[in-house]
Amino acid sequence: MPLSLDLGTPVNTALLIYILYSVQKIIFPPAPDLSTVPRTVPTEFKHGYSWMPKSHPPTVLFRTYTPRTLEPFNGLDGGRILLAINGVVFDVTAGRNFYGPDGMYGNFAGRDASRGMAKQSFDVEMLTPVDQPLDKLEDLKPDEIENMKGWIDHFSNKYIICGKLVENDAV
Numbered sequence: 001m002p003l004s005l006d007l008g009t010p011v012n013t014a015l016l017i018y019i020l021y022s023v024q025k026i027i028f029p030p031a032p033d034l035s036t037v038p039r040t041v042p043t044e045f046k047h048g049y050s051w052m053p054k055s056h057p058p059t060v061l062f063r064t065y066t067p068r069t070l071e072p073f074n075g076l077d078g079g080r081i082l083l084a085i086n087g088v089v090f091d092v093t094a095g096r097n098f099y100g101p102d103g104m105y106g107n108f109a110g111r112d113a114s115r116g117m118a119k120q121s122f123d124v125e126m127l128t129p130v131d132q133p134l135d136k137l138e139d140l141k142p143d144e145i146e147n148m149k150g151w152i153d154h155f156s157n158k159y160i161i162c163g164k165l166v167e168n169d170a171v
């Protein structure tokens with residue numbers, strides 16, 4: 001059946017005009033709107049870009065901590081709060097409600113929390129004094145080790161890992 005276009009129909013006429021208009025836009029693209037294009041090449045960020053944040057977001061550096069250097073990060077001064085589980089140091093500042101001075105788990109702030117996490121206890125004797133060697137956790141039962149690993153998973157999903165914990169005399 002031969003293809004025929006009845007230009008007498010208003011719809012067909014409108015379609016043809018639209019097609020011709022689209023084709024000419026492809027062949028002769030419109031010139032850019034010069035009022036929105038910078039006239040000079042920007043030499044400074046603050047003049048050239050509007051997306052620059054007001055201040056640099058805080059950066060977290062992966063560091064090696066010892067029990068003594070971790071202890072000051074206990075949140076008592078309102079600053080960062082760190083804690084360690086099985087040698088992994090987490091920045092738990094975002095959980096200040098839990099680990100701040102008035103938090104339910106404030107005892108873990110700035111400390112090696114491994115044993116307390118393993119045994120599900122915040123008793124004081126779960127914490128090794130900061131001037132003593134690291135808790136080797138050798139006496140923990142398999143289910144306690146599993147419990148501790150569960151907490152490591154929880155913390156890894158929620159907080160930033162910002163360092164590792166080593167013996168006081170290792171650095």
Ligand code: HEM
Pocket residue numbers: 092095098105116117119120121122151158
């Ligand atoms: C009196 C019994 C306890 C109650 C009522 C309790 C209650 C809670 C509640 C409501 C949360 C918040 C859960 C969430 O929002 O995700 C939580 C989290 C937590 N609990 Fe307990 N808890 C108890 C005992 C313990 C003990 C003995 C430990 C010792 C290890 C512990 C360690 C934690 C930790 C580490 C978190 C996670 C906090 C975080 O996400 O930073 N809890 N608990």
